[in-house]
Amino acid sequence: MKVSVVGSGYVGLVTGMGFVKLGNEVIFVDVDERKVKMINNAEPPIYEKGLEELMKEFRGKYRATKDYHEAVLNSDVTFIAVGTPSREDGSIDLKYVESAAKAIGEALKEKDSYHVIVVKSTVLPGTTEEVVKPLIEDHSGKKAFRDFGLAMNPEFLREGVALRDFLNPDRVVIGVQDERTKQVLEKLYKPIKAPKLITDIKTAEMIKYASNAFLATKISFANEIGNICKKLGIDSWKVFEGVGLDHRISPHFFRTGIGWGGSCFPKDVKALIKKAEEIGEEPLILKAVLEVNERQPLRLIELLKKHVPELEGKTVGVLGLAFKPGTDDVRETRAYPIIKKLLEEGARVIAYDPRAMENFRRFYPDVGEKITYANSSSEVLDATDVILIVTEWKEFEELDYSGKIVVDGRRVKAAEKTAKIYEGVCW
Ligand SMILES: NC(=O)C1=CN([C@@H]2O[C@H](COP(=O)(O)OP(=O)(O)OC[C@H]3O[C@@H](n4cnc5c(N)ncnc54)[C@H](O)[C@@H]3O)[C@@H](O)[C@H]2O)C=CC1
Numbered sequence: 518m519k520v521s522v523v524g525s526g527y528v529g530l531v532t533g534m535g536f537v538k539l540g541n542e543v544i545f546v547d548v549d550e551r552k553v554k555m556i557n558n559a560e561p562p563i564y565e566k567g568l569e570e571l572m573k574e575f576r577g578k579y580r581a582t583k584d585y586h587e588a589v590l591n592s593d594v595t596f597i598a599v600g601t602p603s604r605e606d607g608s609i610d611l612k613y614v615e616s617a618a619k620a621i622g623e624a625l626k627e628k629d630s631y632h633v634i635v636v637k638s639t640v641l642p643g644t645t646e647e648v649v650k651p652l653i654e655d656h657s658g659k660k661a662f663r664d665f666g667l668a669m670n671p672e673f674l675r676e677g678v679a680l681r682d683f684l685n686p687d688r689v690v691i692g693v694q695d696e697r698t699k700q701v702l703e704k705l706y707k708p709i710k711a712p713k714l715i716t717d718i719k720t721a722e723m724i725k726y727a728s729n730a731f732l733a734t735k736i737s738f739a740n741e742i743g744n745i746c747k748k749l750g751i752d753s754w755k756v757f758e759g760v761g762l763d764h765r766i767s768p769h770f771f772r773t774g775i776g777w778g779g780s781c782f783p784k785d786v787k788a789l790i791k792k793a794e795e796i797g798e799e800p801l802i803l804k805a806v807l808e809v810n811e812r813q814p815l816r817l818i819e820l821l822k823k824h825v826p827e828l829e830g831k832t833v834g835v836l837g838l839a840f841k842p843g844t845d846d847v848r849e850t851r852a853y854p855i856i857k858k859l860l861e862e863g864a865r866v867i868a869y870d871p872r873a874m875e876n877f878r879r880f881y882p883d884v885g886e887k888i889t890y891a892n893s894s895s896e897v898l899d900a901t902d903v904i905l906i907v908t909e910w911k912e913f914e915e916l917d918y919s920g921k922i923v924v925d926g927r928r929v930k931a932a933e934k935t936a937k938i939y940e941g942v943c944w
């Protein structure tokens with residue numbers, strides 16, 4: 518099938534390349550000239566395991582453009598995978614989805630054959646039918662479900678293992694209204710071996726929010742119990758190993774630590790809270806989930822102060838800046854509030870991350886410009902005896918922490934074994 522993907526970021530590029538691997542031809546659309554050029558040179562603009570190899574292997578089966586007409590006229594189905602960030606007040610900002618819908622509508626005006634448009638971006642229930650559909654109709658002069666198809670197909674991939682997740686998902690959710698669109702999506706996803714759940718459009722939108730909200734809740738819950746465990750001298754990882762053996766609960770996604778970051782949990786939980794309030798509901802659990810998560814990273818500093826009461830003038834080494842290992846993404850990384858606090862307390866910070874240093878400096882110039890970046894993790898260890906572990910990159914397991922004071926937010930076993938003084942945040 519011929520597929521176009523609007524928005525070539527983490528989700529757009531990975532799902533598009535996934536469709537290429539499954540035998541389709543893909544045209545990527547992005548407003549960012551740099552990304553378009555890089556994709557056309559088979560260079561991934563983001564770091565994601567296996568992506569570069571796939572782009573090199575399938576050169577010629579995909580291309581990128583800034584031109585919506587080129588993409589829509591030369592494909593049968595268009596996915597919208599642009600960002601849906603939070604506004605200042607936490608509500609969802611649909612400006613990228615809206616401009617994509619308008620531009621697709623304009624391009625569709627010139628197309629006679631049936632075209633399917635699929636919203637893959639995470640959007641609140643009602644958005645596809647109440648925002649995207651009228652914009653496409655107005656700008657194309659065509660009627661949804663008669664002249665063009667419309668669907669919502671949420672994405673559940675995780676960064677760092679994104680390609681693997683896309684190709685081997687736990688499930689595929691397809692929110693549709695008309696039979697023709699359903700058939701197109703069933704055909705496209707046929708090679709993927711996973712349960713396929715067909716729903717109406719707004720149910721598909723809600724499945725995505727409920728999934729992310731539940732996962733965020735699971736971690737905040739674990740961290741709350743973990744904080745209690747810490748005070749009681751109990752290892753919360755052992756506790757959740759025991760809890761997870763109950764098949765109704767599952768052992769996955771129960772790692773206590775300094776909380777969840779990333780581009781999605783924070784913004785999706787906030788957007789759902791805002792939506793609930795707008796319709797007269799008070800989402801008590803979701804608010805607590807957020808609050809626990811906001812406090813969690815600063816526990817690392819409290820624990821550090823037990824051993825280094827005065828941070829003024831001290832050099833603190835920070836291992837890890839990405840919001841999780843395996844990615845260069847720093848959106849909502851727990852490293853930001855931690856480093857900000859260290860600087861406020863007058864500490865000097867030397868940091869290292871195998872992938873995310875450039876992004877950290879660029880995304881958070883207020884603190885990113887004030888810290889020193891090391892060339893390797895051992896350079897951090899050479900520079901200071903006080904170490905905070907923020908992201909559990911595998912290579913941090915290879916280090917010798919002898920003689921160091923280590924406060925660990927993610928549980929790096931080598932540090933636990935070798936450090937002079939070791940504090941785990943919830944163990
Ligand atoms: N990052 C992730 O792991 C996951 C993200 N999602 C959802 O997928 C959506 C996209 O997220 P990411 O890929 O992380 O965002 P991203 O920010 O990495 O990529 C978005 C891309 O869209 C481009 N763009 C913006 N406006 C455009 C327009 N009008 N036309 C063409 N391109 C445009 C941007 O230049 C950028 O390259 C969001 O709704 C997110 O919630 C869903 C599952 C996983």
Ligand SMILES: O=C(O)[C@H]1O[C@H](OP(=O)(O)OP(=O)(O)OC[C@H]2O[C@@H](n3ccc(=O)[nH]c3=O)[C@H](O)[C@@H]2O)[C@H](O)[C@@H](O)[C@@H]1O
Nearest residue numbers: 672673674675676736770771772776777778779781840841
């Ligand atoms: O909608 C999205 O964008 C995606 O959000 C998450 O994926 P992602 O943010 O890439 O990463 P996760 O592996 O879920 O980790 C999120 C955060 O939670 C933290 N985490 C994760 C697991 C855990 O047990 N404990 C924990 O603290 C990680 O360190 C990280 O900061 C979801 O796992 C995906 O299913 C979803 O598609």
